[in-house]
Structure formats: structure tokens, C-alpha cells
Amino acid sequence: MVSGNGTDRPADEIVAAASELRVVASRLLRHLRSARGGIEMTPSQAVALSRLGGEGPMSVADLARAERVRPQSMRTTLGVLEERGLVTRAPHPSDQRQVLMSLSAEGQRLLRMAHTAKEDWLATAIATKLAPAEQDALIAAIPLLSRLVED
Incomplete structure (x- = not known):
């Protein structure tokens, strides 16, 4: 159910766009996860490392809470x-x-190596798979995507 549409766009069109965006975002995340530059690490290890890198020192309990896992699993x-x-x-x-x-x-x-590998993969994909006008459209859409995930 779509509420607060605020546009003349039909709700079913927005729901369809949301579905397509979810699928594309999932595929993009899968590609980014695999582009770690040969770094051997489980997804849970990568997430913990990334959170510590982004948020700084944390207790085991805080990390577990942030990732919605049991403290024993995080330990x-x-x-x-x-x-x-x-x-x-x-x-x-x-x-x-x-x-x-x-x-x-x-x-x-x-963590820097992993980020660089992911950004290199993404930059190469943008440069080689998209025409200049498509690159412009993608770059213009980044602030919109950022607004979707703001708290």
C-alpha cells in the first residue's frame, strides 16, 4: 500500500518501480560484495569490520544490537x-x-583495500556499460537515492 504519494503517478506504478529498484539494488549489492579484491571473509565478518571502520570502537553488545544478532554470534x-x-x-x-x-x-x-576494490568495480561498470548521458542520469539520481535511505 502506497500512502502519501504526493504525485499524479498511479500507486501501482510506484509499487512496480519499488519492486524493480529492490531487485536492482540486491543485484548491485551482490556484485559489490563479490568485488572485495580477493579478501577472504564471511559476510558477517565484513559487516562487523565495516561497522567498526565507520563508527569507531564499539562493545560486543553494541555491535550485536546494531547488526541484530545475538551477542554470542558477534563474539x-x-x-x-x-x-x-x-x-x-x-x-x-x-x-x-x-x-x-x-x-x-x-x-x-x-577495509580500505575492500572499499577501493568495490569502488574500482563500480567505476569501471559505470564507465564501460553506460553511455555519457546515462552516466549523467545516474550521477543525478544519487542524491535522490540518498534521500530514500535518510533516517
Whole structure:
């Protein structure tokens, strides 16, 4: 059900566009996930690493809550990342029962490599699969897509 349409566009057309956009976004995300530059990592490990890289140090409980997983699952994920030297732990400044997890220098390097590989894949796809006018249309649509995901 579409409410607050605000346009003369029929609701069924908006629903169809939403369906197509969902499918395209899913396919795009799949391509981006596979373009990690040969970095071996499970999706849950990649998400935890990315969240720490984007939001800074976090407790296991906060990470688990943010990713909507059980704390035990997040501990397991972070344990593997810690064994690989990608995250480090430090005492929580105000709660002695918790630790703060953060990216190590190697974790930061790996995250930068993954981001670069994904951006390189996407830039190449845009440059080689889209005509200049299509590239312009895509670039013009980015602010609109950003508005869709604003909180």
C-alpha cells in the first residue's frame, strides 16, 4: 500500500518501480560484495569490520544490537577477526564488564583495500556499460537515492 504519494503517478506504478529498484539494488549489492579484491571473509565478518571502520570502537553488545544478532554470534565473529589481527580489544572506559573492539592497523588497511576494490568495480561498470548521458542520469539520481535511505 502506497500512502502519501504526493504525485499524479498511479500507486501501482510506484509499487512496480519499488519492486524493480529492490531487485536492482540486491543485484548491485551482490556484485559489490563479490568485488572485495580477493579478501577472504564471511559476510558477517565484513559487516562487523565495516561497522567498526565507520563508527569507531564499539562493545560486543553494541555491535550485536546494531547488526541484530545475538551477542554470542558477534563474539564468535569478532574472535575470528581478532585471531587474524584485524581488530583489537581495549577495556571499556566506564564499564569494566565490557571491552571495546576497534580496527587494528591491518583491519584499517584491509577495509580500505575492500572499499577501493568495490569502488574500482563500480567505476569501471559505470564507465564501460553506460553511455555519457546515462552516466549523467545516474550521477543525478544519487542524491535522490540518498534521500530514500535518510533516517
